[in-house]
Amino acid sequence: MALRELKVCLLGETGVGKSSIVWRFVEDSFDPNINPTIGASFMTKTVQYQNELHKFLIWDTAGQERFRALAPMYYRGSAAAIIVYDITKEESFQTLKNWVKELRQHGPPNIVVAIAGNKCDLSDAREVPEKDAKDYADSIHAIFVETSAKNAININEVFIEISKRIPDVDAAGASTGRGFKLGRQASESHRTCC
Amino acid sequence: MALQGPEELGEQVEEPEDLDDQDASSISPAEEITLPPGPGGDYEAEEALLLPWDRFSAWLHCICVVGFDLELGQAVEVRQTTRRQLRHKTSICYLSFPDSNSGCLGDTQFCFRFRQGSNRKSSLGCFLETTDRDAPPCLKGHYYGYVYFRQVRDKSLKRGYFQKSLVLISKLPYVTFFHSLLKIMAPEYFEKQEPCLEAACNDIDRWPTPHPGRILLLPIMGVVIKVRIPTCYDKPGTTQLVQSAQVKTAHTQNRGVLCFYPVFFHIQMLWELVLLGEALVVMAPSPAESSDTVLALVSCISPLRYSSDFRPYFTIHDSEFKEYTTRTQAPPSVILGVTNPFFAKTLQHWPHIIRIGDMKQAGEMAKQMKVKKLKNLKTLDSKPGVYTAYKPYLNKDEEIIKQLQKGVHQKRPSAAQNAILRRYFLELTQSFIIPLERYVASLMPLQKSISPWKSPPQLRPFVQQDFMKTLEKAGPQLTSRLKGDWIGLYRHFLKSPNFDGWFRNRRREMTQKLEALHLEALCEEDLQQRVQKHSEVETVDLVLKLKDKLSQAEKEQLPVRPGTVAKLRSHIEAVILSLPDDLQGILHKPSSP
Numbered sequence: 001m002a003l004r005e006l007k008v009c010l011l012g013e014t015g016v017g018k019s020s021i022v023w024r025f026v027e028d029s030f031d032p033n034i035n036p037t038i039g040a041s042f043m044t045k046t047v048q049y050q051n052e053l054h055k056f057l058i059w060d061t062a063g064q065e066r067f068r069a070l071a072p073m074y075y076r077g078s079a080a081a082i083i084v085y086d087i088t089k090e091e092s093f094q095t096l097k098n099w100v101k102e103l104r105q106h107g108p109p110n111i112v113v114a115i116a117g118n119k120c121d122l123s124d125a126r127e128v129p130e131k132d133a134k135d136y137a138d139s140i141h142a143i144f145v146e147t148s149a150k151n152a153i154n155i156n157e158v159f160i161e162i163s164k165r166i167p168d169v170d171a172a173g174a175s176t177g178r179g180f181k182l183g184r185q186a187s188e189s190h191r192t193c194c
Numbered sequence: 195m196a197l198q199g200p201e202e203l204g205e206q207v208e209e210p211e212d213l214d215d216q217d218a219s220s221i222s223p224a225e226e227i228t229l230p231p232g233p234g235g236d237y238e239a240e241e242a243l244l245l246p247w248d249r250f251s252a253w254l255h256c257i258c259v260v261g262f263d264l265e266l267g268q269a270v271e272v273r274q275t276t277r278r279q280l281r282h283k284t285s286i287c288y289l290s291f292p293d294s295n296s297g298c299l300g301d302t303q304f305c306f307r308f309r310q311g312s313n314r315k316s317s318l319g320c321f322l323e324t325t326d327r328d329a330p331p332c333l334k335g336h337y338y339g340y341v342y343f344r345q346v347r348d349k350s351l352k353r354g355y356f357q358k359s360l361v362l363i364s365k366l367p368y369v370t371f372f373h374s375l376l377k378i379m380a381p382e383y384f385e386k387q388e389p390c391l392e393a394a395c396n397d398i399d400r401w402p403t404p405h406p407g408r409i410l411l412l413p414i415m416g417v418v419i420k421v422r423i424p425t426c427y428d429k430p431g432t433t434q435l436v437q438s439a440q441v442k443t444a445h446t447q448n449r450g451v452l453c454f455y456p457v458f459f460h461i462q463m464l465w466e467l468v469l470l471g472e473a474l475v476v477m478a479p480s481p482a483e484s485s486d487t488v489l490a491l492v493s494c495i496s497p498l499r500y501s502s503d504f505r506p507y508f509t510i511h512d513s514e515f516k517e518y519t520t521r522t523q524a525p526p527s528v529i530l531g532v533t534n535p536f537f538a539k540t541l542q543h544w545p546h547i548i549r550i551g552d553m554k555q556a557g558e559m560a561k562q563m564k565v566k567k568l569k570n571l572k573t574l575d576s577k578p579g580v581y582t583a584y585k586p587y588l589n590k591d592e593e594i595i596k597q598l599q600k601g602v603h604q605k606r607p608s609a610a611q612n613a614i615l616r617r618y619f620l621e622l623t624q625s626f627i628i629p630l631e632r633y634v635a636s637l638m639p640l641q642k643s644i645s646p647w648k649s650p651p652q653l654r655p656f657v658q659q660d661f662m663k664t665l666e667k668a669g670p671q672l673t674s675r676l677k678g679d680w681i682g683l684y685r686h687f688l689k690s691p692n693f694d695g696w697f698r699n700r701r702r703e704m705t706q707k708l709e710a711l712h713l714e715a716l717c718e719e720d721l722q723q724r725v726q727k728h729s730e731v732e733t734v735d736l737v738l739k740l741k742d743k744l745s746q747a748e749k750e751q752l753p754v755r756p757g758t759v760a761k762l763r764s765h766i767e768a769v770i771l772s773l774p775d776d777l778q779g780i781l782h783k784p785s786s787p
Contacts, residue, residue: 039393042400042413059416062393069386070393073416
């Protein structure tokens with residue numbers, strides 16, 4: 001079975017739950033008192049998708065403003081970006097739109113974008129209507145899910161959706177996991193239409 | 195884990211008493227920096243095996259940013275480190291900057307090495323004790339400084355130039371690895387400043403410890419470096435290449451033996467000089483060339499380990515400056531790399547001087563056939579070449595020179611030239627060392643002389659005459675076509691620090707092998723049957739001796755067959771159980787360390 005390494009970064013405002021999503025996905029646990037991330041933390045998880053193994057190399061970036069300028073290091077060469085907002089904070093949804101713009105301008109050309117509206121367990125305090133977010137995601141051809149890292153809702157689904165959208169090894173022309181890389185990486189050599 | 199900000203002026207480094215500082219006690223306590231506790235979770239962390247910074251310090255002693263202050267000269271601006279003191283601050287400042295402001299425009303990478311203070315336990319002591327066993331033998335007691343220096347025009351600055359170095363200080367001699375790490379870190383740091391350094395430290399603090407022989411995944415600033423730390427069992431040149439980054443020790447080359455280009459008619463003589471541990475100085479136009487050349491020299495006798503001190507980049511501010519340049523004693527067995535023209539005068543009396551010119555003038559090398567007289571070396575403007583009165587023991591190998599020259603004319607890729615030269619050195623060193631290996635192996639007592647009830651037999655002593663006799667039939671002529679005074683070369687080598695280091699190492703390995711064989715023989719004995727024939731006192735004595743043996747086997751990790759230690763442990767247990775209860779109680783107590 002072929003193993004493919006996929007670099008994935010998480011972006012979004014501080015406190016929206018990026019690290020919690022990664023913890024839920026990788027360790028299946030939740031800590032309400034998680035510390036703010038410094039720079040970025042790195043974790044991996046391998047899952048089977050069809051007849052391939054996808055090893056996600058996850059860069060969970062810091063949301064704090066002082067680390068803002070470091071983001072390009074983490075989305076550079078990424079096959080996918082998960083941009084997270086907090087459904088109970090309208091402002092975090094605006095920040096998300098800025099991330100989308102930055103990725104469009106400076107990110108890898110065919111990066112798969114997933115939008116995660118986290119903390120969907122707190123729907124009483126909702127500020128961002130699901131439909132607005134869904135419409136926005138559709139307009140930019142992004143994956144969209146509302147998630148709860150706390151209650152383990154839709155976390156694995158985000159990554160499954162990403163796996164689905166990753167171009168085939170053959171189509172991409174080069175495998176990211178094995179063999180020699182000639183010229184540009186797979187993520188750069190295959191442009192989606194948008 | 196928070197960042198230690200720019201240090202206040204008072205702490206900058208121009209105090210003269212710092213200059214010759216070698217011991218920790220003379221450092222003012224103001225230098226001790228205590229980091230604020232991490233963002234919560236500290237209590238838990240303290241219970242964990244590894245504290246914050248523990249993993250970091252297994253890789254790095256600290257990270258420094260050295261800038262240029264108009265009033266003060268070089269100064270440490272930022273420092274990411276553990277709670278430990280940063281000694282040698284002045285040295286580090288000077289060693290992190292090119293000595294003469296010449297060229298060096300753009301980005302330059304080089305490395306330096308300095309002596310660790312003597313009166314303190316190695317900072318990595320506890321770590322190295324456990325993992326050093328399989329590590330390639332590199333000199334202990336030294337730190338390496340890996341430098342990424344950037345000098346670019348910047349009109350917005352008073353000086354007109356941006357000049358800064360990002361410096362990694364580490365005990366680990368993995369030149370290629372740290373240089374590629376810096377290539378990732380430094381450009382990002384110069385652009386994005388402190389948060390970048392903070393992120394990098396945070397990444398490094400989660401790295402697995404640098405355990406020899408394992409393939410490690412090291413995430414740093416958005417990329418994952420895959421490396422394999424070499425072990426002492428690796429044959430040189432066979433280090434497993436794992437993806438982009440390959441860890442090489444300082445004893446293997448960086449830019450490659452190609453540094454010898456400007457002097458390559460003399461490579462064979464250089465090999466002899468390094469082998470014999472002669473005092474050598476490399477005078478180069480830049481720290482990058484000086485450090486690459488020194489590292490290439492040190493590695494040219496691999497797999498033999500170079501046992502003396504070497505300084506890829508040495509300045510007049512070094513703590514050992516006086517010690518190494520004194521005229522009252524013969525020059526020490528060291529290899530120095532220098533760029534400051536001042537050294538041309540200071541080290542005039544040194545027996546062997548290598549002048550490396552500008553690397554661009556590669557075409558010139560054909561003209562440097564002759565070894566130059568020392569007296570011709572007046573200034574650093576002298577032509578590239580080797581200045582020495584040394585007469586090589588071995589005849590010159592014209593073939594390798596021709597082969598390399600042909601490569602130059604045919605524009606053979608430098609990797610291929612490099613491989614040719616490395617293989618040449620390797621074969622030469624092996625031809626030289628095989629007779630020694632063979633003779634030393636014959637000093638091992640026969641297996642049948644090992645008796646479980648006697649202490650392990652001793653190695654027979656190394657007798658120079660006996661060794662020389664073996665050369666007639668089994669000398670280097672078996673594997674090398676080179677003619678010349680091999681006997682003279684061996685005679686000289688046996689007095690050198692490299693022989694001393696090599697022989698010590700071999701003796702230790704063989705003694706351990708004897709201990710291991712003895713232990714295995716002991717395990718095969720029926721101890722209980724033997725105990726029945728002896729008095730209680732003798733049995734207790736046996737138990738104590740066996741326990742000693744066991745702890746030695748574990749501490750030194752004797753090369754015993756798998757299962758031997760467990761077997762011995764069960765033997766001890768069985769013998770103890772055959773004793774009366776009161777004695778059992780005493781003997782079951784864990785022995786004091």
